[in-house]
Amino acid sequence: MISMESEKMNYQQLSNFLKSRSTFNHASSEDVIKHFQGKYKTVPYKNEQMFVFNNQRPFGHSSHLIQLHKRKMSKIPYHTYHFIVVTYVYEGQITMLIEGKTITLTKGDLIILDKFVPHSVQPTSKNDLGINIILDNKFFEDTVIKTSEDSSLPSFMIELMSHQYKHNHFLLFSTDKLPIVRNSIQNILCEDLDKSTFSNTIIDNYIMIIFMVLIRLKPIETNFINSDPQTQKIISEVNNYVNKYYQEGELNKLCQQINYSPSHISRVIHQNTGKTFKELINIRRMEKAKLLLQDKSLTVHEVAEKVGIYNMTNFYKRFKLFTGKMPKEYRDKLK
The missing domain is CATH 2.60.120.280 (Regulatory protein AraC)
Structure with missing residues (x-):
């Protein structure tokens, strides 16, 4: 330096x-x-x-x-x-x-x-x-x-x-x-x-x-090939929704916003990501939870609620599957 x-x-x-x-x-x-x-x-x-x-x-x-x-x-x-x-x-x-x-x-x-x-x-x-x-x-x-x-x-x-x-x-x-x-x-x-x-x-x-x-x-x-404009727009809308409304994460609300049926949106999501809508929501929640755990003033329970999960057993299970660690273990590793 x-x-x-x-x-x-x-x-x-x-x-x-x-x-x-x-x-x-x-x-x-x-x-x-x-x-x-x-x-x-x-x-x-x-x-x-x-x-x-x-x-x-x-x-x-x-x-x-x-x-x-x-x-x-x-x-x-x-x-x-x-x-x-x-x-x-x-x-x-x-x-x-x-x-x-x-x-x-x-x-x-x-x-x-x-x-x-x-x-x-x-x-x-x-x-x-x-x-x-x-x-x-x-x-x-x-x-x-x-x-x-x-x-x-x-x-x-x-x-x-x-x-x-x-x-x-x-x-x-x-x-x-x-x-x-x-x-x-x-x-x-x-x-x-x-x-x-x-x-x-x-x-x-x-x-x-x-x-x-x-x-x-x-x-x-x-070497990047764009999908058709309609699919691009849908994927962009899905991405925006997942980033903004991951706490609630309701497919029906997304479909109402962009005027497509749940079956069509689900098919486009899977074809372009290999994942379901629920999996995209969970990924965003876990990414946000990792970020929030850096704030030591928040309890693990508060972190779970902030990402839209109110069942702590469910939150612990999801977080362990996503990171390989329990929330407290993950937080301790940040020290």
């Missing part, structure tokens, strides 16, 4: 840091592979071994990690994350192999890699610098994005924001002509390199600004 005695890091200081030797890699490809072999399991993929990164990341009390993809970085072999990764090309270019396809990102390009997307990264030169933003699975737990725009990102955002969807997509955007994205990246770096009070919260908000800007754009490349 860079210490600043009087004020936060500014853009000039950030520029100086990003040109310094600290942004250069010194590990060889052999060193990288040896490091991976000591930490991660491998599976066969496209005639080579792919590293499966585990879900143990030092997020601490934040919901993000900010990392540099350094200058003169050695080749990073095929790997997958358990987390969403956003990569922004700050300078130069970065070439990735995503599911066997070569994709070259240039300055200002930004790619969103959903969980479990196989990808590798080719070596970079001294002129190439990337910023990786790794998002904890809890990042979107309290986020609701409402939009009626005809864009592929809202549907993709629904997947990103929900634990219940299949995750295996990527979207590539060109943002070089959007100062708000680059400024947000710069502000994220300034806060991360020179942390102080509320830095993590400020970074989270800049990340959300970037996502909101991307909603207005069309990706220049993606």
Whole structure:
């Protein structure tokens, strides 16, 4: 961490840091592979071994990690994350192999890699610098994005924001002509390199600004295929209802709001998520309960009622199935 005695890091200081030797890699490809072999399991993929990164990341009390993809970085072999990764090309270019396809990102390009997307990264030169933003699975737990725009990102955002969807997509955007994205990246770096009070919260908000800007754009490349507009609208409405009314969670009320029959809505939900409406409601309740348990002023009984469950035996059973721990055990682990 860079210490600043009087004020936060500014853009000039950030520029100086990003040109310094600290942004250069010194590990060889052999060193990288040896490091991976000591930490991660491998599976066969496209005639080579792919590293499966585990879900143990030092997020601490934040919901993000900010990392540099350094200058003169050695080749990073095929790997997958358990987390969403956003990569922004700050300078130069970065070439990735995503599911066997070569994709070259240039300055200002930004790619969103959903969980479990196989990808590798080719070596970079001294002129190439990337910023990786790794998002904890809890990042979107309290986020609701409402939009009626005809864009592929809202549907993709629904997947990103929900634990219940299949995750295996990527979207590539060109943002070089959007100062708000680059400024947000710069502000994220300034806060991360020179942390102080509320830095993590400020970074989270800049990340959300970037996502909101991307909603207005069309990706220049993606493997994400939109469903038909009617299905997209239904899924969006379901997502909004689940986030807003999870305490009551009544399918009939949702159907009345959007003028479709319960059987039709149930079929669309299952076809697109593999789950029932009740399961979506339960997932949202348990996600919210995990968040509320961080507030030590609330009893477990109060947490259960706040998520719409009034039978404590039922709440304990659901929470244990969802997290593998009883509420008190889960809360104690947070200490």
